Amino acid sequence: MLTLAGTSEIDNQAGSVTIDALHTASSQLSILTGAGNVALTGNVSGAGTLILQDGSSTGAVTVTGNVTLNTLQLGAGNFALAMSGTTNLVTTTVTLPNLGGVTLGNGGDTFTFNGGLSISSSTTTLAGNLVTSGDAVTIALPLSLAANSSISTSNGAITLGTVNGNSSLTLAAGNADITVGTVGATTAPLDLTISSAANVSFGSTIRLSGSLNQTAGTGTTTLRGTTGTGISGLNLTTSSVSFLTAPVVTIGAVSVTASSSVSLSSGGGINAGNSTITISTGSGGFSQSADSDMIRTSNASNSAINITAVAGNVALGTINAVSGRLSITTTTSGDMTDNNDGAFKLVNLSAFIITLTSAGSIVTAGNP
Secondary structure, eight states: OEEOSSOEEEEOTTSOEEESOEEOTTOEEEEEOTTSOEEEOSOEESSSEEEEOOTTOOSOEEEOSOEEESEEEEOSSSOOEEEOOSEEEEOSOEEEOOSSOEEEEEEEEEEEETTOEEEOSSOEEEEEEEEOSSOOEEEOSOEEESSSEEEEOSSOOEEESOEESSSOEEEEOTTSOEEEOOBSSSSOOSOEEEEEOSOEEESSOBOOSSEEEEOOOSSEEEEOOBOTTOBSEEEEEEEEEEEOSSEEEBSSOEEEEEEEEEEEOTTOEEEOTTSOEEEEEOTTEEEEOTTOEEEOOOOOOSEEEEEEESSSOEEEOEEEOTTSEEEEEEOSSOOEEEOOOSSSOSOSEEOSEEEEEOSSOEEOOSOO
16 A cells, blocks of 8 residues: 655656555645556545546546545546446546546446536546435536436536436436436437436437336426437426427326426427327416427227316417327316417317316317
8 A cells, every 4th residue: 555644746647557456545646647658557545636637638537546636636638548447436526628538437436526527528438326415416518328327416516418328327416407418319219317507408309119208306307308209208207398399209108297387399399109198287387389290190999098187277388198088187276278279270179079167267269
């Protein structure tokens, strides 16, 4: 084991550096190797600072043991960082500016960054769990899932660019926001689950081989459609849900429970194929623009599309249950109105059996 007694530097521009185990105490160690590799094969412990490589370095950094540090700093060179210890803790903010790639975990490992984590210059491979104590996590460039993984921030914002990889991802931001760019641009992940958040925003389309799930939320979840043949299912529980830009296509059932509102805006929509669609809203009601569709393509005559507004108005665009049953209900207050009286569609509602039940009035216009 190498134990630091004060500020130290290892500068080996002519070769590589391998350290079995390192104890930093409360001191600082800088390791610079230029094109040579850095390998920390044992545990890294202490409350010190570890600085690895600089802006001109190209040698890879590999850390295979557990890490406990106050500060971890990397240079901005074109080198790769790989950390695969089982349990890792850095108590201050970690910013990784290296350009050659970041790999965190090799399956089930935990990385706690109590000041937050920012990766903005390199692609990231995740096979483990990222944890912060109320601090933000930002991974701006593509994130690849190499194993089932999670990011939990205890009320810190989560910002992700593109998410790929044939594994599942769970996000928990507490009362902070989650922002995700494109999901499945190159490889579709399995399930994507949001266990807590305020607002959730997908900046582009979603492609999953599994389901999109949200179990709790206090803000608005915004979806901008899906690509591919459709996600396996959609299960959302939050305050409000907004469908924008492009339809969400599913192979399995759709279940949306919003304590406030659900809206389908221009271009947005839901196509559940042969499966059912169930939507429940609160005081914000249900609103569908004239040029948004809700479709269930099965010819089965059983219940197909169910919309219930516990309170609030219902504004209907185009809903097609084919040969299934369509049920739309306002239970305690709110009117039901035709929001598609223009040239977009000739028929508003289509189903084997249509049941409209309103606590207020039902107002229709020219379209049947």
